[in-house]
Amino acid sequence: MKLESRIPSGPLAQKWDRHRAEIKLVNPANKRKYEVIVVGSGLAGASAAATLAELGYRVKCFCFQDSPRRAHSISAQGGINAAKNYQNDGDSVYRLFYDTIKGGDFRAREANVYRLAQVSSNIIDQCVAQGVPFAREYGGTLANRSFGGAQVSRTFYARGQTGQQLLLGAYQALSRQIGAGTVKMYPRTEMLELVVAEGVARGIVTRNLVTGQIEAHSAHAVILATGGYGNAYNLSTNARGCNATAIWRAHRKGALFANPCFTQIHPTCIPVSGDYQSKLTLMSESLRNDGRVWVPKRKEDCGRPPASIAAEDRDYYLERLYPTYGNLAPRDISSRAAKRVCDEGRGVGSGGRGVYLDFADAIGRLGQKVVEERYGNLFDIYKEITGENAYDVPMRIYPAMHYTMGGLWVDYNLMSNLPGLFIAGEANFSDHGANRLGASALMQGLADGYFVLPYTIGGYLATLKPGATLPLDHPDFRKAIEDVAGQTRRLLSINGSRTPDSFHKELGKLLWEKCGMARNRQGLEDAIKTIPKIREEFWRNVRVPGQGEDLNQALERAGRIADFLELAELICVDALTREESCGGHFREEYQTEEGEALRDDANFSFVSAWEFKGLNGSGRWDLHKESLVYEEVHMAQRSYK
Numbered sequence: 001m002k003l004e005s006r007i008p009s010g011p012l013a014q015k016w017d018r019h020r021a022e023i024k025l026v027n028p029a030n031k032r033k034y035e036v037i038v039v040g041s042g043l044a045g046a047s048a049a050a051t052l053a054e055l056g057y058r059v060k061c062f063c064f065q066d067s068p069r070r071a072h073s074i075s076a077q078g079g080i081n082a083a084k085n086y087q088n089d090g091d092s093v094y095r096l097f098y099d100t101i102k103g104g105d106f107r108a109r110e111a112n113v114y115r116l117a118q119v120s121s122n123i124i125d126q127c128v129a130q131g132v133p134f135a136r137e138y139g140g141t142l143a144n145r146s147f148g149g150a151q152v153s154r155t156f157y158a159r160g161q162t163g164q165q166l167l168l169g170a171y172q173a174l175s176r177q178i179g180a181g182t183v184k185m186y187p188r189t190e191m192l193e194l195v196v197a198e199g200v201a202r203g204i205v206t207r208n209l210v211t212g213q214i215e216a217h218s219a220h221a222v223i224l225a226t227g228g229y230g231n232a233y234n235l236s237t238n239a240r241g242c243n244a245t246a247i248w249r250a251h252r253k254g255a256l257f258a259n260p261c262f263t264q265i266h267p268t269c270i271p272v273s274g275d276y277q278s279k280l281t282l283m284s285e286s287l288r289n290d291g292r293v294w295v296p297k298r299k300e301d302c303g304r305p306p307a308s309i310a311a312e313d314r315d316y317y318l319e320r321l322y323p324t325y326g327n328l329a330p331r332d333i334s335s336r337a338a339k340r341v342c343d344e345g346r347g348v349g350s351g352g353r354g355v356y357l358d359f360a361d362a363i364g365r366l367g368q369k370v371v372e373e374r375y376g377n378l379f380d381i382y383k384e385i386t387g388e389n390a391y392d393v394p395m396r397i398y399p400a401m402h403y404t405m406g407g408l409w410v411d412y413n414l415m416s417n418l419p420g421l422f423i424a425g426e427a428n429f430s431d432h433g434a435n436r437l438g439a440s441a442l443m444q445g446l447a448d449g450y451f452v453l454p455y456t457i458g459g460y461l462a463t464l465k466p467g468a469t470l471p472l473d474h475p476d477f478r479k480a481i482e483d484v485a486g487q488t489r490r491l492l493s494i495n496g497s498r499t500p501d502s503f504h505k506e507l508g509k510l511l512w513e514k515c516g517m518a519r520n521r522q523g524l525e526d527a528i529k530t531i532p533k534i535r536e537e538f539w540r541n542v543r544v545p546g547q548g549e550d551l552n553q554a555l556e557r558a559g560r561i562a563d564f565l566e567l568a569e570l571i572c573v574d575a576l577t578r579e580e581s582c583g584g585h586f587r588e589e590y591q592t593e594e595g596e597a598l599r600d601d602a603n604f605s606f607v608s609a610w611e612f613k614g615l616n617g618s619g620r621w622d623l624h625k626e627s628l629v630y631e632e633v634h635m636a637q638r639s640y641k
């Protein structure tokens with residue numbers, strides 16, 4: 001299989017403009033004759049569905065929540081990047097592009113990232129026009145703050161609720177189209193199969209989560225905007241419902257999965273507090289604008305109240321190790337630094353897996369009121385969960401699984417290797433390389449939905465005849481429906497003795513230990529041997545009570561966990577194959593003397609795109625490589641010192 005990235009020719013800064021000018025157009029009168037399915041109504045899906053409908057296409061949009069407003073995007077706290085240079089501090093499209101490429105440890109596609117930086121400004125304009133209440137300066141101009149991996153302030157925010165406010169903007173645009181009849185919305189509906197006929201994506205099969213009804217939907221193009229797969233690790237900052245089912249089922253139908261081992265562990269989360277937990281909570285990276293990270297210099301001091309430890313006995317390790325970026329060092333680097341100090345026995349809190357995030361200096365400098373204005377809701381969340389008032393004592397934080405840079409492989413047009421199947425937002429692998437910079441996921445999801453897909457999907461549809469889609473009684477639709485019904489029956493009939501969640505916990509623990517912040521050959525080989533055993537037991541011994549014809553959350557979870565049990569193996573296979581360290585993928589065998597990630601550009605400067613071959617044999621996946629060619633930037637050892 002040859003991977004066609006379809007990167008336009010010409011100078012980097014002109015590629016997107018030229019491509020847009022050359023893309024085939026659909027006659028406005030014909031647009032209503034094309035149907036587009038959008039699975040997902042988070043920022044990427046809602047923005048794509050609303051914009052495509054506004055253009056005149058007929059759109060069906062699906063989500064598993066009871067309302068598009070409840071997509072996981074709502075939880076995004078800190079902000080969204082854009083190269084507006086409102087602060088006059090030296091920002092530019094090029095700088096945002098370069099920071100993103102460097103932040104991703106030179107494992108992202110240059111042309112996609114440049115386009116992202118280019119359209120970033122349009123996103124802010126669009127959202128302001130929608131009424132998104134971004135924070136403003138005293139004089140009325142939009143405010144900015146800084147996020148990791150950047151030395152400029154380019155992050156736009158709405159307190160600690162940026163995702164919620166952006167989603168309300170996208171949701172109102174979507175609602176307008178629902179009202180106009182151009183989008184038909186299917187809430188509480190889960191896509192369980194992609195329909196592929198003669199190598200082309202032609203529709204999906206869904207299950208109504210309330211009635212259990214299985215239904216097929218046909219379209220000219222399918223967009224998956226179904227979010228990331230961080231919940232493969234069980235405990236993560238993602239909403240509990242986030243899952244990989246849509247992209248995984250598409251992968252099983254031939255869509256290539258790119259860089260699955262590029263997972264992001266976020267340094268500032270509330271530490272795990274016990275075995276009963278089902279999720280972890282993020283404390284936004286924005287807090288590192290004003291919070292200082294430290295641990296005691298001496299192990300013996302770890303049990304003492306933080307206020308009693310003198311300044312000279314504290315190790316502000318990020319400021320010490322990375323003086324240029326300090327507490328705003330990127331996430332992968334900050335996470336590993338936290339792990340190292342805890343491994344040395346200098347962690348704080350129960351179990352010694354925590355570091356302090358301290359606001360005492362900021363409160364002294366700015367006053368508590370200003371800190372409250374900037375981060376009040378985050379301090380409230382922290383108090384709700386830990387019972388501690390972080391205005392008085394430092395927060396305790398520790399890294400946790402947060403985001404997935406990997407995802408389905410897409411070309412420059414965001415189309416997968418299956419014609420007609422497009423992937424947007426966190427579900428694709430497109431822009432963040434081996435490590436995403438803070439506040440860049442919202443930017444990417446909205447870039448994909450508002451500004452990229454509306455053009456590129458048009459280019460694809462213009463190559464198809466308008467009018468009829470594949471009939472629902474086509475053999476490929478019938479088979480997909482039977483496969484979905486068959487899996488539902490199978491899950492309900494096992495009647496074993498373990499809950500789906502118990503398998504999820506077991507899998508998550510294994511992934512965290514063997515393929516988390518640090519990975520090595522031995523651990524990955526162990527995981528690759530163990531995961532099929534967990535999977536085998538799952539299909540023999542899981543217990544899914546209830547029936548398929550009504551609301552059955554155990555059944556929903558079991559289906560999603562079945563997919564995680566396959567995806568987890570691929571994550572580890574990918575991590576084992578990539579014999580270098582880059583970004584969030586830290587192979588212990590490949591590190592500098594100072595313990596930083598050591599890339600191997602000569603041998604691993606490529607995107608790994610995995611093709612599913614079936615779970616029965618030993619060669620379950622074939623690896624295809626897309627070489628990363630840098631025309632503009634010089635690949636360098638990343639330094640934040």
Ligand SMILES: Cc1cc2nc3c(=O)[nH]c(=O)nc-3n(C[C@H](O)[C@H](O)[C@H](O)COP(=O)(O)OP(=O)(O)OC[C@H]3O[C@@H](n4cnc5c(N)ncnc54)[C@H](O)[C@@H]3O)c2cc1C
Nearest residue numbers: 040041042044064073076078079191227425426439441442
């Ligand atoms: C706690 C937290 C804070 C964050 N803060 C920030 C931040 O400040 N800035 C930033 O840039 N990024 C942030 N991120 C990352 C960012 O929020 C996500 O990457 C982004 O919102 C993902 O958007 P999305 O549209 O791709 O997916 P989602 O918002 O996850 O939406 C997925 C959609 O797909 C639907 N779906 C999924 N599977 C199916 C299926 N099988 N069938 C039907 N529907 C399906 C869901 O119902 C949902 O509508 C944060 C992430 C977390 C976890």
